[in-house]
Amino acid sequence: MPDENKLELVLPDGSKRIVNTGTTGYQVAESISPRLAREALSVTLNNEILDLNRELPASGSFKINTWDDEDGKYAFWHSSAHLLAEAAQELYPDVRFGIGPAIATGFYYDMDFGDRRITPEDMQRIEEKMTELARAKAEFTRVEISKDEAITYFREKNDPYKLDLLKDLEDGTITLYKQGNFTDLCRGPHIPNTDRVKAIKLMSLAGAYWRGDSDSKQLTRIYGVSFPKKSMLDEYLALLEEAKKRDHKKLGKELGIYMIDSMIGTGLPVWLPNGTILRRTLEAFLRDEQVDRGYQEVITPHIGNLSLYKTSGHYPYYADSQYDPIKVDDEEYLLKPMNCPHHHRIYSNKMHSYRDLPVRLSEFGTVYRYEQSGELTGLTRVRGFTQDDAHIYCTQDQLKDEIKNCIELTQLVFSTFDMPVDIRLSYRDDDETKFGGDAEYWERAQKEIRDVVDEMGLDYTVAHGEASFYGPKIDFIIRDAIGRKWQLGTVQVDYVMPERFDLTYVGADNQKHRPVIIHRAPFGSMERFVSILIEHFAGNFPLWLSPVQAVLIPVSDAFNALCEDYLKALKKEGMRVEINDRSEQIGAKIREAETSKVPYMLIVGDKEKQNRSVSVRKHRKGDIGQFALTDLINRLKDEINNKVLPDN
């Protein structure tokens, strides 16, 4: 029988700790190591994040969150938002407060400064005040009061926005958090004290309507970022500077990769010639790998009868992210929001024997999903994108091998580009409205994907509630050049759609059985992948991907004909080469090629004519010497065939 004065905590490594009731997370951290106690920012108990200073309320799974954990960082930035509010209150006593959350990188606070327009100088002052307040080492204190008491408090404080927020809260206990002279309506959690915040930078200003409603008052949103070490801020600012240079919106335009044109459509990228080469090359790479692995490619229409999505259950439940149906005669069609139902119908177009399985149908399928116009960004968030989609229909016995093959293919893809990737198992949570199918299927599918990654010895995290509505997923999360994380590749197990689309195969027992479906997409979306590819390489693509692989530069018109001859030889080997025979100086031509990030510049003059050679300059490297044309061709072919990565 458990001792009611003791709590049992299960740590992430499976070890257990027995502590007295009344112990705080901070004390547990301290008992593990003083350094951990110094770095701890919050704790997670049974999936709930708590203040470090709070007494642990129960036994259960327990984790101490530091800066390296999302949950730690979140508390840190959330606390920094409170610090921002406190500084503003000190400097501008009439300020009124909206909301101030942590976001993916940093935090913001929406504030009503009355008639005052906040200037860069104000930002500077607020930032200095925040630093001063942080140094004061004020504790974040949690206060539990009734809703009535909270209303009285904010009425006295004359804070209309907080009163507006309180209206929507249920009766019962309300929590406030207090540090120094500032008290906020807040669920928490927060870090122990302000002194953990060692470096602060206010980044930008924006207008934000209260509650996002354009009929309400526009507040001033101040964005900021903060760190537990000064060096981290410096690093972050350097990364940001680097990110600007790598920004795919900037490079995408400069390198002729894509355009977005409001006359064609909001959030609908158009692939320009260089982008089309990039995309087609990536597609060909994956297609070859898929053919080797027994995939069969198909092409399906870009619209589908509404009955497909009613059968799958995606309509009307996902209607918000879909374009409105188009009426055709007495039917209705959706601009295809996903390729799956089309593939399921291809599968059921003929009878399958267990001997035919797995059937692996792949498609570079363009899908269209509505996004708010404010959410749209370059190639990253768009309304039309192309999935490197595939659906594998297999028997239960084949499932694990097929999952493994999909993981290996995805790993191959990302290792080809030397992209750092994290694996996340996305499970369902207990919200049954978000997920289809029987609990039994879910248990089985979640166990199966976990077994496979365990057998493969891979590291992973588990995220509850992140599954597809038809099944759990293995998500591949890429860290980009400035440390942002992007979900790209995905492998999903689905026991739901085989039922809904009545998919069958005839087993060795001559009976009908349901196949299992794996949904998978290594790149995820060609648009998003290319945006990350551009930033990953800062536009300096590996030779095999470069839209223009080399430019021939005759030193004078006298060598134009020879360049034409070389061009033919290079093109015959399938290389993408151009001649720059405009009447400009060599230097200007080299600068132009450098700006266009062409990997090789091939200079041809008298010396080169004598022995059918070229003088070669490599992008960002300069002159690498004279090469016989045939040697150069072999060198480039090797570099292309081996998909050699550029030096960085």
Next chain:
Amino acid sequence: MPDENKLELVLPDGSKRIVNTGTTGYQVAESISPRLAREALSVTLNNEILDLNRELPASGSFKINTWDDEDGKYAFWHSSAHLLAEAAQELYPDVRFGIGPAIATGFYYDMDFGDRRITPEDMQRIEEKMTELARAKAEFTRVEISKDEAITYFREKNDPYKLDLLKDLEDGTITLYKQGNFTDLCRGPHIPNTDRVKAIKLMSLAGAYWRGDSDSKQLTRIYGVSFPKKSMLDEYLALLEEAKKRDHKKLGKELGIYMIDSMIGTGLPVWLPNGTILRRTLEAFLRDEQVDRGYQEVITPHIGNLSLYKTSGHYPYYADSQYDPIKVDDEEYLLKPMNCPHHHRIYSNKMHSYRDLPVRLSEFGTVYRYEQSGELTGLTRVRGFTQDDAHIYCTQDQLKDEIKNCIELTQLVFSTFDMPVDIRLSYRDDDETKFGGDAEYWERAQKEIRDVVDEMGLDYTVAHGEASFYGPKIDFIIRDAIGRKWQLGTVQVDYVMPERFDLTYVGADNQKHRPVIIHRAPFGSMERFVSILIEHFAGNFPLWLSPVQAVLIPVSDAFNALCEDYLKALKKEGMRVEINDRSEQIGAKIREAETSKVPYMLIVGDKEKQNRSVSVRKHRKGDIGQFALTDLINRLKDEINNKVLPDN
């Protein structure tokens, strides 16, 4: 001063004939040669088709139409429809007549037989009666009467449908045509007499609502075909038999090329794995040719803002053939009915100097156009299809060379498949509502395309009124396996869209100029092209296009591993090869490969193992001997690289 008793006729070869007024077309034919008079079916005078027996009403361009001319055939089949009506009237005196036109292959007549259901035996009797009436050599006589007289005539004849038709005709001269005991309301023209019809076959029966209105009475439509020689009918029936075997709907299913699934969508083909290989291979073939010719590929979304089509003028004028707009926020989008406006916007995305021109933008762009569900047929008439589209933006000086390049590329495409092709220049007619832009532009553009085909020494016909609404076209018309004609490739000159989209380039004079646009698509539509390709080759594709190029057949399980080894060697060379290692008899495996039209069967047993060879069977040819594996690979590579056509 012209003699008013004489007419001057200009023959197609440019020669002139002076004839007396009152001369008939027949008399002119007779004066040229007795054989021509025997074969003549109608004449065309100043683009109007006339009866051979009619006195020529004016001077002008003059042509005698025989069976080899569409206009001759049309008169022949139209006259045969009257013969069908006469035969029905003889056998079933109570029959009432709807309409009876000539169609692409033959003719039909819609008739009201009251309560009688026409049986195959009736068809037989009617056919025999037609033949009997044809032998009677009754002349077709043209009668001109007033509308009132016509009403009186058909009222007395108790022919309600003809009276209904008469209601819509303007007052003035009405023409009737009479042969034997049958008189019809008809514009003509007709052949001189029934005896020209030497062979008749009634083909099928269908129900057809009067005036296509489902609220009106359903009439009986009898389809027939007729010929001036018995041997032609035999040939036609043999072709029809052959066509059934080649039917792309039948082969498309058997060979796994495509499917149409009502749950996915009406008239929306889905490319199955074998069809996808076929299509991708055709695309790659054209892409390579285009890259060689300086084209740049782009990819544009499948929807476009309505403003694009309002600017182009395609909306609302072509709204009937477009899907309804989709509302998105406060914008409207069309499922893309054509790629042109997207490409024009790409062109104007950056400034162009005359030195950058021509800009050649290509796209395999899928477009969606509404068609009546009754019009939809396999891959031939669909609601979504992929154009191998391109738009060339060039200066006036470059135009002719660019047109020539486009024609040459199109000719290369069709000669690669050994498809017979006719060239038609499609000009505008005088209906100004159908065509955009100034008359001056049209004159220029029509002259330019004619000049180019003349310079290239090509044969062509001219069709007035068949132009695009923005410019004249060079259309490439393919004759398929049973002689039907299909418009596939097209090259179009456009002076209109550069104005509407305000496209410019900066000339050598540093001033802004308008480029000219060429729209071109050699295949036309991938869907339609593949349907014709299937029928052209009866599914026996050339090796380079075959979805499965060879199947390895081990004579027993003992040779499976060797086959796997061979498979690897063949795949390494990029070949599409499978192994059939199921436990079946060799004979069965060979039959299966023959049915699937796999070009090569590679049989592997003990003998082959000893010297690393295969015994080769060629599809439809049988055993062609034993080949060392390396020799076979070279043989297949040659056949693929040279795009060798199959023997037929």
